[in-house]
Amino acid sequence: MSKTRIVSFLGLGNPKNPERYRPAQYIMGGRKAAATALVEHALCELYDTSHLVVLGTDRVEQEWISSGLHERLLGRRAHFDRVPNGENPAELREVFRHTLAWLAAEPLADLGEQAPPERILLDVTHGFRVQPVLGSAAVAFQRAEWTRRGREDVPELQIVYGKEPATDGGEAEIWDVSEFLEVSEWSAALDSLMRFGRADDLERLGRRHADRQKQVARATGVPDRELGKYGAGTSLGKAAREFTDDLALGRLRDVLHSSAKKLEESLDRDEVRALEEQLPQLTGALADLRSWLRPLQAPSVHSNEGVHAALELGTRLRNLQRYAELAGVVRETLVTLWAVEHGDAVPEPGTSGCKDARERVEKALSALASAAWKKGQPAATPEPTGAGAQRQTAFAGLFNDVGRARNDLMHSGFNDAPIKAAKLKTQLHLYLDRTRELAGLANSAPAASSTSERRFVNLSNHPISSWSQAQLDAATALGFGSPVEVAGGMPQVEPDADTAAVERMAEELANQVSAMGARGAHVATDFGLTVALVGQLQARGVRCFAATTARDAEESTADGAVTKTSMFRFRRWREYPFVG
Numbered sequence: 001m002s003k004t005r006i007v008s009f010l011g012l013g014n015p016k017n018p019e020r021y022r023p024a025q026y027i028m029g030g031r032k033a034a035a036t037a038l039v040e041h042a043l044c045e046l047y048d049t050s051h052l053v054v055l056g057t058d059r060v061e062q063e064w065i066s067s068g069l070h071e072r073l074l075g076r077r078a079h080f081d082r083v084p085n086g087e088n089p090a091e092l093r094e095v096f097r098h099t100l101a102w103l104a105a106e107p108l109a110d111l112g113e114q115a116p117p118e119r120i121l122l123d124v125t126h127g128f129r130v131q132p133v134l135g136s137a138a139v140a141f142q143r144a145e146w147t148r149r150g151r152e153d154v155p156e157l158q159i160v161y162g163k164e165p166a167t168d169g170g171e172a173e174i175w176d177v178s179e180f181l182e183v184s185e186w187s188a189a190l191d192s193l194m195r196f197g198r199a200d201d202l203e204r205l206g207r208r209h210a211d212r213q214k215q216v217a218r219a220t221g222v223p224d225r226e227l228g229k230y231g232a233g234t235s236l237g238k239a240a241r242e243f244t245d246d247l248a249l250g251r252l253r254d255v256l257h258s259s260a261k262k263l264e265e266s267l268d269r270d271e272v273r274a275l276e277e278q279l280p281q282l283t284g285a286l287a288d289l290r291s292w293l294r295p296l297q298a299p300s301v302h303s304n305e306g307v308h309a310a311l312e313l314g315t316r317l318r319n320l321q322r323y324a325e326l327a328g329v330v331r332e333t334l335v336t337l338w339a340v341e342h343g344d345a346v347p348e349p350g351t352s353g354c355k356d357a358r359e360r361v362e363k364a365l366s367a368l369a370s371a372a373w374k375k376g377q378p379a380a381t382p383e384p385t386g387a388g389a390q391r392q393t394a395f396a397g398l399f400n401d402v403g404r405a406r407n408d409l410m411h412s413g414f415n416d417a418p419i420k421a422a423k424l425k426t427q428l429h430l431y432l433d434r435t436r437e438l439a440g441l442a443n444s445a446p447a448a449s450s451t452s453e454r455r456f457v458n459l460s461n462h463p464i465s466s467w468s469q470a471q472l473d474a475a476t477a478l479g480f481g482s483p484v485e486v487a488g489g490m491p492q493v494e495p496d497a498d499t500a501a502v503e504r505m506a507e508e509l510a511n512q513v514s515a516m517g518a519r520g521a522h523v524a525t526d527f528g529l530t531v532a533l534v535g536q537l538q539a540r541g542v543r544c545f546a547a548t549t550a551r552d553a554e555e556s557t558a559d560g561a562v563t564k565t566s567m568f569r570f571r572r573w574r575e576y577p578f579v580g
Helices: 039-046 058-066 069-074 089-101 131-148 179-196 200-219 224-230 232-248 252-266 270-278 280-296 304-320 323-341 354-374 389-410 421-438 469-477 499-515 527-539
Strands: 002-009 025-028 049-056 079-082 117-123 156-162 171-176 455-460 482-485 520-524 543-558 561-575
Touching: 002 039, 002 131, 025 039, 039 049, 039 069, 039 117, 039 156, 039 171, 049 058, 049 089, 058 069, 058 079, 089 131, 117 131, 131 156, 131 179, 179 200, 179 280, 179 304, 200 232, 200 270, 232 252, 232 304, 252 280, 252 304, 252 323, 270 280, 280 304, 304 323, 304 421, 323 354, 323 389, 323 421, 354 389, 389 421, 421 527, 455 499, 469 482, 469 561, 499 527, 520 527, 527 543
Parallel strands: 002 049, 002 117, 025 171, 049 079, 117 156, 455 482, 455 520, 520 543
Antiparallel strands: 156 171, 543 561
16 A cells, blocks of 8 residues: 545635645544645645645636645645535535545545555645535545445545634644544444344444554554553453354353353453443443343253343344344243253253253153144243143143244245245244243333323123123133223224235224234124234234134923023133234
């Protein structure tokens, strides 16, 4: 690489002043330049400059370049690039395009460069009107482009601004204001970690921050043997990389035992705290990351703490849309939860005997699922803290459902009846919530409304007032709150209504139920509306149930006539299968 390329905006200055700008002795990083009226002159002296590019309007060209004033004050010829005044959006875009062209990492033929520069400085001191804003935007855009393309062999790109001196010839600092761009870069990197599970940007910024700290320390006389303590940025990046690798590859034990804790600890190192003091705008994001990591830690996988941490990890994976890993975590957490509840001593992952012990638990769950299937028993989730046969049926059914979804994912849908993506996503969301309920934890899905009241909505032509006490008690035991009617009652479906009209009716009802904050619903209405409603509600995370009944028939004879009386008694709630 060659030396420093300086790109500078130039304005008209004060025409009453022979040198247009007040001369100053500019200082940057403790180094002083000779007194000059041009900031770019000082920059050329302070840096080993290869080329200077000056951007200005046609009037700037007349007053500074054509007159020879700029070359005389600078002591050298600069490459001038004429830009529009910025009188309209089209001209502003043109200024941005010109600026961006000079920030390229490659050697520029117009400048006669033989190699890329080591550093590019954009000087916005004398920028005209909106030019400094456009210049800052161009630097931010160029940095983002290099990051998106994975470019590492790029110049250090900085924005500098020279303060106006108080008196002619007085001292004035040149500030590197790039750190204000770095705030957004750090924020975006932390956002990328917590929203997408990616550590690339955080690793890159951490490495760059550590390198700069070491350069500053070396320049102030710190011996090389002591520079290691300035590598916290690198440590942060490495810890983030280890954590996201464990996350992406489903290393549940390593997340819970080590990598989440290591990443949290790296945030508390002195150098990262110093970065937080330097850029206090990051305090909120770093606090969010600490809170995001803390619930993912547990000393043991096979414990109640491990189950809770694993389910928190499942929530993170769901939000990251890492569905293959989510399916694996939910299935393995079900196995762990069963083992913990039944006192099965299962060694930790990575310990001899772990695989065999978990296979024993899986066989027990599979046997229960098979037995439940043969009896025709549906896998409805009972009261979360319940026990006995119903709870076993719920465990087994959910274990079977999750296994089927996981296999479909693992085989990329190469099955006789692959599950549609939208349906599979909805299933996994609900499987995570059901596992949390079995573990006695609050539902992890975001509430559909701000109300704190839990509701089980009746979407049937059978008003709640007609329900037996057994049906009411069973509805409450589902864990969704007290049964309530939908406002306005159920609409009637006209016999002549077409499918599209029924679907619109279902969508309106589903939106109403979702706005109520309901997480469960009794659906029993017109056959077409029932199917459409179940599909709409399940897509919104609302679980749908039908009431099963048993018919008790009695016969009586009077005067030779036989009268048959049928009475339907509530038996249980049966959850609808997924409608996709």
